[in-house]
Amino acid sequence: MRFVDQSIDNTHQASMQGRSELRIWLAHFLAFGVFFHQFLSSKWSFGILTTSRRYGTDFGSELPGPAVMAYMRAAETSIHKAFAASVPGDVRLMFAYGSGVFKQRGHGDEKANMLDYILVVDNAVQWHTANLARNRGHYSFLKYGGPDFITEIQRKYGAGIYFNTLVPFENRLVKYGVIATEDLKDDMKNWTTLYVSGRLHKPVLLVTDNTNADTKTCLEMNLRAAVQTSLLLLRDTFTDEELFLTIASLSYAGDFRMTFGEDKNKIKNIVLPHIEEFHLLYRPILKDLRMIDPSANFRTFRQEGSPASRLALLTALPANIRESVIREHLPDNRNKDVNAILTGVAYSPEVNETVFQACHSIVNRSSWGQSVKGIFTAGIRKSIVYGSAKVKKMLKSLKAPQS
Numbered sequence: 110m111r112f113v114d115q116s117i118d119n120t121h122q123a124s125m126q127g128r129s130e131l132r133i134w135l136a137h138f139l140a141f142g143v144f145f146h147q148f149l150s151s152k153w154s155f156g157i158l159t160t161s162r163r164y165g166t167d168f169g170s171e172l173p174g175p176a177v178m179a180y181m182r183a184a185e186t187s188i189h190k191a192f193a194a195s196v197p198g199d200v201r202l203m204f205a206y207g208s209g210v211f212k213q214r215g216h217g218d219e220k221a222n223m224l225d226y227i228l229v230v231d232n233a234v235q236w237h238t239a240n241l242a243r244n245r246g247h248y249s250f251l252k253y254g255g256p257d258f259i260t261e262i263q264r265k266y267g268a269g270i271y272f273n274t275l276v277p278f279e280n281r282l283v284k285y286g287v288i289a290t291e292d293l294k295d296d297m298k299n300w301t302t303l304y305v306s307g308r309l310h311k312p313v314l315l316v317t318d319n320t321n322a323d324t325k326t327c328l329e330m331n332l333r334a335a336v337q338t339s340l341l342l343l344r345d346t347f348t349d350e351e352l353f354l355t356i357a358s359l360s361y362a363g364d365f366r367m368t369f370g371e372d373k374n375k376i377k378n379i380v381l382p383h384i385e386e387f388h389l390l391y392r393p394i395l396k397d398l399r400m401i402d403p404s405a406n407f408r409t410f411r412q413e414g415s416p417a418s419r420l421a422l423l424t425a426l427p428a429n430i431r432e433s434v435i436r437e438h439l440p441d442n443r444n445k446d447v448n449a450i451l452t453g454v455a456y457s458p459e460v461n462e463t464v465f466q467a468c469h470s471i472v473n474r475s476s477w478g479q480s481v482k483g484i485f486t487a488g489i490r491k492s493i494v495y496g497s498a499k500v501k502k503m504l505k506s507l508k509a510p511q512s
Contacts (some may be wrong), residue, residue, distance in 0.1 A: 156292050164267045174183065180204070180390065182315045188279055192226065195278065196376035197239035198325050200231040209281070210314050211386075213378040224278075226316070227270070227305060233260040233289045237271075247273040247303035249488035262486070264289060267479035269296070272342030274487045290458040294324060300427035302475035303468065307360020310335045311379060312386035330423050334427050335359060339462045340401075345414045349407060353387040362465060364482075386414030408511045419455035424448075426464070433467035 183189040189205050207225035230236040237256035244254060251259055263271035269292040274284040288305055296306040299418055320328070339355040380387065388406050394409060400418055402411040412418070423434065431451075438450050445453075454460055 114480070123347075140201070140360060144495060145376055146322055150504075178290075179402060180313055181316045181386070182318070188224070188281065189226075189314065192224070192278055192283060192285075193316050195244070196228070196285070197236055197243065199230060199232070199236055199239070200228050200317050201231055201319050202293075202315075203227070204309075205314040206308050206311065207318055208378075211379070212382055214374070214382055223275075223282045223284055226283065226286050226356065227308065229290050231285060231290050236287065244273075244276075245376065247276050249273075249486055251369065251485055262482065263287060264292060266454055267482040268302040268475040270305060270479070272483060272486050273379050274483075290324065294327045297327040298427065300429045300471060303360045303471050304475050304479065307332050307472075310356050310360060312383055332391065334425075335396055335424050336398070337425050338414060338427075338430065338464060338468070341419065342428075342461045346409070349388065350380070350384065352382065352410065353391070356387075356391070359468055360472060363469035364476040365473065389508050400409070414454075416455040420452055423451045423455055423460075426467075429471055430464070432465045434463055437463060437466065468496050 124408040164462075183205065189210075193200070193203055203226060205226050206225060207222070209219055209224040212219045228236075234256050237259045241248065241252060241256060241259075251262060254262075263269065270286040270288040272286040274282060276283040276285070286305075293305055294300075295301050296304065297309070300306055309328065335356045336352075338359060339352060342355055343351060354376060357376050361376060372421070378391060388407065395401060395403060395407060400413050400421075404410070423431065426434070434454060435447060435450050438454060454463055457463065
């Protein structure tokens with residue numbers, strides 16, 4: 110009997126040692142990925158805000174009042190609801206996004222594209238435990254590390270989200286990401302990674318909404334911040350199209366995949382077919398911006414480009430963007446307080462470039478980390494298949510006529 114107990118104990122120890130070795134090996138690889146990203150970002154700049162960067166100075170506005178949430182909601186009989194029923198139900202928020210849901214220019218029938226979902230959960234360990242029991246085949250080899258290990262990979266690396274990809278469901282392919290409620294709220298308030306918060310800058314399709322008042326406030330803060338940041342990148346007069354292209358560009362600034370691996374017309378493809386959906390999402394906020402003068406139909410806008418207005422907008426930036434702006438100007442202003450530094454930036458003719466670079470550095474860092482992590486969360490085979498599809502889209506976009 111002691112021999113049996115010792116055998117079981119040895120097996121348990123070997124399993125624990127295997128998980129420990131897997132964790133150490135993966136940590137080393139991810140650390141190398143971060144180092145490689147830092148090396149590249151010190152040599153080259155992968156900017157993507159081409160639409161908004163050419164516009165001159167910015168203009169400010171006072172903080173708007175509460176926004177009325179206007180995300181569209183999925184029908185009860187839709188495939189989205191069916192997929193929601195196929196995973197554990199303890200989900201705070203679930204939304205669909207991307208070309209599989211919203212028709213994009215040059216993509217043909219959206220039903221031929223993969224369905225993309227993000228699931229927000231309060232307890233990631235608990236949720237992955239239930240999902241491993243129900244949908245173990247969705248996971249890569251990381252499933253052998255167990256739910257605690259998966260959650261550690263989810264929250265510690267990249268953008269705080271764990272993706273399962275190329276999952277077959279009702280004659281479609283699905284990719285779904287899981288993020289902790291706490292991490293999403295932090296990203297929406299502070300733009301820690303601008304990854305999931307950036308996806309919520311665009312119209313999405315709500316599948317499950319069990320959000321409380323605090324999370325709804327964070328969602329509204331995120332939309333306001335998108336407008337306020339974009340105003341610092343736009344000239345004094347601009348159109349609705351220019352505004353929404355700039356908003357949609359924020360979370361792609363610095364994303365290396367826009368240099369290689371993404372459709373070169375991605376931002377226009379997202380915005381131009383869905384101008385009206387953008388209006389529904391942002392018009393309540395635009396009505397509340399006292400220092401914006403919109404036309405009657407909200408198709409053109411004028412903003413006041415004074416240093417005082419810029420300072421108001423700089424002060425209201427999400428914490429991670431604001432701190433990045435301050436750090437960039439700190440070497441020349443070590444004896445000045447934060448308000449003095451931001452005042453100097455507000456008077457600078459390059460304020461839009463400063464804000465752009467702040468977005469760039471945050472997105473560059475999170476996109477590299479998330480992409481390296483994706484090799485493991487998807488597995489080698491799926492990573493090759495998924496990456497190949499992205500490259501094909503990119504090559505197709507290069508051949509397409511520019512508009």
